[in-house]
Amino acid sequence: MKLRTIKTLKYAFYAGAGIAQLGTAYLVFSKGDDIKSGIQLLKLSSTNTRLAFLWCIAALVAFYAPVFARYFQGLQDRLRLNDKEFVELYKDSLQSAINDLIDVREDPTKSDRVELGILQTIVSLVQYYVGTNDETRVNANLMVPLSPDDPDCSNIRFLETPRSEALKQCRWLLKIDKWALFEAEIPPDFCLPVYDPDGPFRNRILLGAPLAFIQRKTVLLNNTKRLRKHWATGVSTGVKLEMERYFRNERKVLRSFASIPVLKDAKSTPLAILNIQWRRTKIFGSSAGLVQDLLLPLLLVLAHVRSVNEAPEEE
Amino acid sequence: MTITSTDSQSSRSALSAQKINELAFRNDDRRLDMALSILSYVAGAVALLVVIKLF
Numbered sequence: 001m002k003l004r005t006i007k008t009l010k011y012a013f014y015a016g017a018g019i020a021q022l023g024t025a026y027l028v029f030s031k032g033d034d035i036k037s038g039i040q041l042l043k044l045s046s047t048n049t050r051l052a053f054l055w056c057i058a059a060l061v062a063f064y065a066p067v068f069a070r071y072f073q074g075l076q077d078r079l080r081l082n083d084k085e086f087v088e089l090y091k092d093s094l095q096s097a098i099n100d101l102i103d104v105r106e107d108p109t110k111s112d113r114v115e116l117g118i119l120q121t122i123v124s125l126v127q128y129y130v131g132t133n134d135e136t137r138v139n140a141n142l143m144v145p146l147s148p149d150d151p152d153c154s155n156i157r158f159l160e161t162p163r164s165e166a167l168k169q170c171r172w173l174l175k176i177d178k179w180a181l182f183e184a185e186i187p188p189d190f191c192l193p194v195y196d197p198d199g200p201f202r203n204r205i206l207l208g209a210p211l212a213f214i215q216r217k218t219v220l221l222n223n224t225k226r227l228r229k230h231w232a233t234g235v236s237t238g239v240k241l242e243m244e245r246y247f248r249n250e251r252k253v254l255r256s257f258a259s260i261p262v263l264k265d266a267k268s269t270p271l272a273i274l275n276i277q278w279r280r281t282k283i284f285g286s287s288a289g290l291v292q293d294l295l296l297p298l299l300l301v302l303a304h305v306r307s308v309n310e311a312p313e314e315e
Numbered sequence: 316m317t318i319t320s321t322d323s324q325s326s327r328s329a330l331s332a333q334k335i336n337e338l339a340f341r342n343d344d345r346r347l348d349m350a351l352s353i354l355s356y357v358a359g360a361v362a363l364l365v366v367i368k369l370f
Binding site: 007010011014017018021022024025028029059062063065066069070073080083085086089090092093096097099100110113114116117118120121123124125127128131 | 326327328329330331332333334335336338339342344348351352354355356358359361362365366
């Protein structure tokens, strides 16, 4: 079924629902007694019985039409990614990313600019999928792994106590390298601890980017107000409270996010973590897999761009 | 250092991003959908109340 047909059906059902709801109410209001007697009489030859049937049909349409309208809405969301114009633009964006990668290989100084361009493409794709506008902007950042003693990481947040012991257990620190879009409200700069996955703090790995870094898998947080099921078993109450406070403070720009590892191959340490955030819940909507599949080729190009300048740290 | 969007004007990917963005804004009908969805709930509730009251 074409996207336009689905859209037409959706609006037809919404219109049908409205007309049927008003019709049901009007029939009850103006011919209530006739409908009642028609039901009691139950003879098809009677006008009142026909009126009662008409009322029943109107009531059924009033009840089910919104259900169908929402079904077509869901279908439209899924098929949005099949739109011809979008597919053409998507192909163009992949071609651009590959050409940009070739440029970076010839001139590595362009890597920052290209990484930023790819980040913006990723944001645009997610934005297209979730159908946002200026008020509900999607943003993304790229977090890079640094060594725990890196001087660039003076502000480490969500560290277990005692801090000196927690720092000893840190294998990497994740620091934001760049944002796709500059916004006045972007969260402040800080580093996140990633504990040694084989060490005693392995059950204290933080949700989001650190977990995605260790597991080499996408971590999806659909609602930053509901963190309970996402905590690792060993995370202390202090860290939990600190993080909950952070998400509470940033709720205007960050209500849901996805942390995706940027991998050159499935077994290597991630070169970076891509965090995509939105100021509403459910960043990837109801079909998270679809969006992730769409982003995969761009993530791969991003990994190759990153690896031009950066020798990956081996585990 | 955090790099902002102004640094990327010349990369091809940034230009592609801009085109997808324009399409996203052009195709955005979520607000209308949400309004219709809420309206259908409200109309349904009102119709139900009328039916209950009059029957």
